[in-house]
Amino acid sequence: MIKIDNVGFAYPNGQHALEGINAQVASGKICGLVGMNGAGKSTLFKLLTAHIKSKTGRIEIKGSSVKKALQQNLISYVPQSDEVDWDFPVLVKDVVMMGRYGHMGFMRRASKTDHEAVDNALERVNLIAFKDRQIGELSGGQKKRVFVARALAQGSEIILLDEPFTGIDIKTEDALIALFKALAAEGKLILVSTHNLGSVPSFCDEVMLINKTLLAHGPVETTFTQENLSKAFGGMLRHHHLVGDDLHDDEDARTLTVLSDDERPLVFYGEQGGQKITQPGNKDD
């Protein structure tokens, strides 16, 4: 559904933010976007929301340009929490209603369908009881869910999530992951940029590793490997390597590798350190 064809972007000072990105993502998939700070994750999101224009190449969404896709309400964007002014005088339901603006006429007057869509979205993220709260009066996890609800109310086929797991507790994270999976099962395409390496295998179908260029893109099982991650992060990851001898006294040669950016760590456990990906528990939080 998203087709990225040789896309590149450079800042006015000539510094390249992205170069020669080629990728295709189909509907019904959750695709993780992983890379260091400044690797171009946000730039890619900005291109997908027509915030900036690519210098080279072309992005096609369902066969049309990004601008056309936006006009057809095909894309919704869930911002990072620190991009939002939480003191703004809007209630939870007002924010979610803004997701419906694209469906409304010139004056943006809400119809019965719009109100129903807002209520449904709020129910899905479990915030219906908070609909009349001013947005600043919510907890971190609730704040995040308001904007997910806005994307749901918008009803677009592609949802862009920018660092959805920063600043929220594990319980909310698990609830969000369950919701994202359900949405993907309904045929939505979800693109998630995240630092949270540990949760990628638990909910992403595929992963894109970027650092200015697209380093690797494919199913999590084959692409989200220690080798590729080392390429994407260079020496920037916290890297803990425990070989068999450190772990126990028997002949077992398997090693334990823990990779962590700043959130839930990613654990590799196996003989070459990269054979099997296991999900760690939630102990770290």
Next chain:
Amino acid sequence: MIETLLEPFAYEYMLRAIWVSALVGSVCAFLSCYLILKGWSLIGDALSHSIVPGVALAYILSLPYSLGAFFAGFIAAGSMVWIKKETRLKEDAIIGLVFTTFFAIGLLMFSINPIAVNIQAIILGNLLTISHQESVQILIISIICTLILIFNWKNFLAVFFDERHAKSIGIETTFYKILFFTLLSAATVAALQTVGACLVIAMVITPGATAYLLSDRFGKMISLSIVIGSISNALGTYLSFYMDANSGGLIVCIQTVLFITAFIFAPKHGMLKHRKKEVIHG
């Protein structure tokens, strides 16, 4: 008693001054809700001072003053954007630099050219001596601004609250930002006549700031702000008749009194309420 209270309405110039200031006050109040939420208040201040050379030039060329003011406002805003793009200077430095320059050029132009207009009228306002023609100009500006705002207030809200989302639902955010500054320049030009260049800034900040303390919903905030803006302007003008005082000063003082009242007594965001909360929690 009643006769004394109704006395101002017997004079045509007073009647005109009252409705003109109420009208200008409500348009400015509408805009103030957006301005204060975006942290753009200083830009409003800059704009109001920057239009002075435009007014001077318009007088010299005997063009309608609003045309010159508008033009100067646009150049000022444009140069701020341009300097921001070309240098590493912080926004407040650029705003300070540009508006003082424009204001200085305006003062120079007035002092060099022996023109009939009283410079005090530009800086302090001349509400009580407004001509019929000027009031018609203000009426037209205000009606156009109000109509645009009423039809688009939700689009503006979307752009001001979350620009990226606004863009992602197909709203032309750049267009709306330019439109907003155009409306702001127009309202500032109109308000220049009532309270003068120095105090215009109060009209595009104080009503919105007061309403913000009183409401958690943007729509309600706009209505409150408009009520505050129009009533304080009409009342200030009316009282200036008895006090023989500068109407602009009076208007802004009334707005400030309303702000302080809200600041202390606002049901949810007032100082007293916050104190109470602290006592309970602490």
